[in-house]
Amino acid sequence: MALFTLVAFANYFLSGAGGEQLIPLAKLRTRITRRVAFRVIAIISGMVALVSLLVTIRSEADQQNANFSFAMGMFLAAGAASLKVHSRSRKLCTQINGQTCSLILALDSLPYGAVDEPTSRMDSTRHEWHKLKQMLENRIETGLPLHSSALLPAPNRLRVEGLVNMARADTPQGTLFALQARSELYDLADACGPRIDATL
Template identity: 30%
Template sequence: MISIVVWAGSRWLIVAFPLFMVILMFRAWPGRPWYRGLSERKRKGLSRLPLIAYGLLLGLMLLGAAMAVQTDGSQAALNLMVTWVMHSIYASGFEPEEFALERMRGRLSRAVHLRVFALWCGITGVAWLAWWAMSGGDARYRIFLSGATLTIALGGIAASLKVYTRFRKLCTALNRQSQRLLRSLEELWNASSDEERLKLGQAARRSWDDLHELLVTKVDTGFDIPGVFVLPEDAIEELKQAVMAAIDAAPGEEAVLQRAANRLFVIQAACRGRVDAMT
């Protein structure tokens, strides 16, 4: 059993590629009529499969690294580095897109914690490989290797702190802007004249524009390819329709306002405990 796990970990592409193709198939399910005919509970369960599969893939890579420690230190280090690369490439593709607003709190947590976890897998792999390569070399070079390892570790700590700082800034901005949009909607609905409603409606739309900028921001990185968006496009579009309907609704249609407000409350709940006004 151990040899099988080590073999699978050392040949990660054999496992990752077909699994990634299965995930692509999962992502196509929401467009199928049979999928839409399922109950909400079943659809929620099925939409978790890509994330579960990704967790299994990460676990396989780490288990392969652990099993290879005693037999091949270079392979263990390679597994850890590949885990970092794999997360940078695949992370956003495995995050469920259905019910994304309801799952927003977990989505934000996974994005930031897995980013830091993968970062340290890469750092550990690089340091481990360097020490393994020097294990039979001149001991005089080990002092330089120790200094390089310490430098890399300090860089990893700085990068981790930067990721978490970005996370708290983003949560603070999301909470603040969703609250501003709620206040704009309340003021709009309490307007006493058509002229005032027009003015407040324009202000509400500007508040939505500001919130939209945050929703299309990546949680864990500012780069183009790696990283997870706060919400996927479909969830943002659904939220936009609810907000615009509340802005354009006639007086007395409280249900329309409540529908938009409930979605904004979900965003605030996702950020609860993560707000830091001092960042």
């Protein structure tokens, strides 16, 4: 029962805790690592709890071979599920890191394009942001939204979106917001950097 309680706690409380609060982007790397760790803890705890329950119910000597086979199957399934969580987080961080760099390049090009191409450059920046926004809304641990966390909380996404939209404005204030947006995006790329995997 203690292990099942730990599974529920890790899945529904630890994984989702603070999911919609504004966080400093300097702490984003810790957020990703913590969410992945909690999910793996939940998987392993659930596996141990099920095996323990089965061994308790079927404690007869003639059931030990079946118990061992079940335990090994659960161990392999838990290992595969844990690797899936790690693979998902690496793939997501790889995509976000690359798309963030693309958006930074689009922002950098805003002041330097041809005079007759401002609309095209602003549309390109908006397109790059929409692609990044979709990635940031993805869940870190699993595709199930009920008990998993978006990589970046909604308030942070809205803040970056506001900065990018203001940066697209062809005004001196837009240049200031572009610097702020670029700083936030660099922090985002740095947070995802340690988990990138070019082979994915």
